[in-house]
Amino acid sequence: MSATDFEQQLVAQRGYLMRFARLQLRNDAWAEDAVSETLLAALAKPQAFEGRSQLKTWLVGILKHKIIDSLRQRQREVVLDSGSEDDSFDPLEHIAFKDDGHFAQRPSDWGNPEQDLNSRQFMAVLDACTEKLPPMQARLFLMREWLELSSDEICKELGLTATNLYVQLHRARLRLRECLELNWFASR
Amino acid sequence: MNPLLRKFPLMRSCKEVAALVVAREDRELPATERVALRVHMVMCKACPVFERQMLTMRNAMKQWRHYGGSD
Numbered sequence: 001m002s003a004t005d006f007e008q009q010l011v012a013q014r015g016y017l018m019r020f021a022r023l024q025l026r027n028d029a030w031a032e033d034a035v036s037e038t039l040l041a042a043l044a045k046p047q048a049f050e051g052r053s054q055l056k057t058w059l060v061g062i063l064k065h066k067i068i069d070s071l072r073q074r075q076r077e078v079v080l081d082s083g084s085e086d087d088s089f090d091p092l093e094h095i096a097f098k099d100d101g102h103f104a105q106r107p108s109d110w111g112n113p114e115q116d117l118n119s120r121q122f123m124a125v126l127d128a129c130t131e132k133l134p135p136m137q138a139r140l141f142l143m144r145e146w147l148e149l150s151s152d153e154i155c156k157e158l159g160l161t162a163t164n165l166y167v168q169l170h171r172a173r174l175r176l177r178e179c180l181e182l183n184w185f186a187s188r
Numbered sequence: 189m190n191p192l193l194r195k196f197p198l199m200r201s202c203k204e205v206a207a208l209v210v211a212r213e214d215r216e217l218p219a220t221e222r223v224a225l226r227v228h229m230v231m232c233k234a235c236p237v238f239e240r241q242m243l244t245m246r247n248a249m250k251q252w253r254h255y256g257g258s259d
Binding site: 106109181 | 203213234241242244248251
């Protein structure tokens with residue numbers, strides 16, 4: 001592969017990388033930076049790619065590191081609106097409980113997920129639901145689920161208290177559950 | 189729930205159990221809560237369904253991480 005071929009292939013992946021960077025960072029300028037740095041890093045040492053099967057996978061690996069750097073550098077902005085997004089909102093209230101703490105209505109059976117999970121359609125719904133999370137919740141949730149950081153690591157990177165992190169992740173998970181229930185499982 | 193059962197330290201309401209099931213995704217629960225969760229699941233019909241939803245979401249996120257690759 002000539003050097004220009006390699007460059008062209010890299011540039012062709014830009015849109016794909018931007019999608020993930022935007023979803024995780026929720027800020028176009030930060031996403032642009034992270035993706036540009038990823039492409040520059042890849043261009044700087046193409047030999048690191050040799051022998052690897054998928055260019056995309058290699059690039060996403062680099063991008064994840066760049067995104068963690070970006071979140072760390074901007075930690076104050078990343079969690080700036082911490083708590084203000086839906087502070088007064090108890091996400092469990094979205095699920096109706098009776099006064100004695102029982103479910104008012106039994107949660108719905110989501111059926112045979114193993115089959116559904118493989119469908120592109122389901123992944124599209126999951127994508128859309130993740131996109132709909134409020135920015136800070138989305139950042140923290142994706143740090144857990146996409147960057148695969150532990151709760152401890154996230155707290156360390158962002159200078160968050162564990163309690164604050166857990167509250168936000170709890171909200172994100174319940175919102176996602178609700179969104180999936182409405183947009184996928186209920187409509188089957 | 190029968191008010192008498194409230195006296196037992198391992199008894200939790202569905203609402204409390206739902207919160208634990210969500211929390212478990214991000215942190216390790218204390219042993220007492222883990223036992224209380226198990227005890228509740230045996231007696232309850234609704235919470236195991238909620239728990240399966242959370243497990244489905246866990247598996248879904250796992251697949252979602254790899255799904256980008258075929259895009």
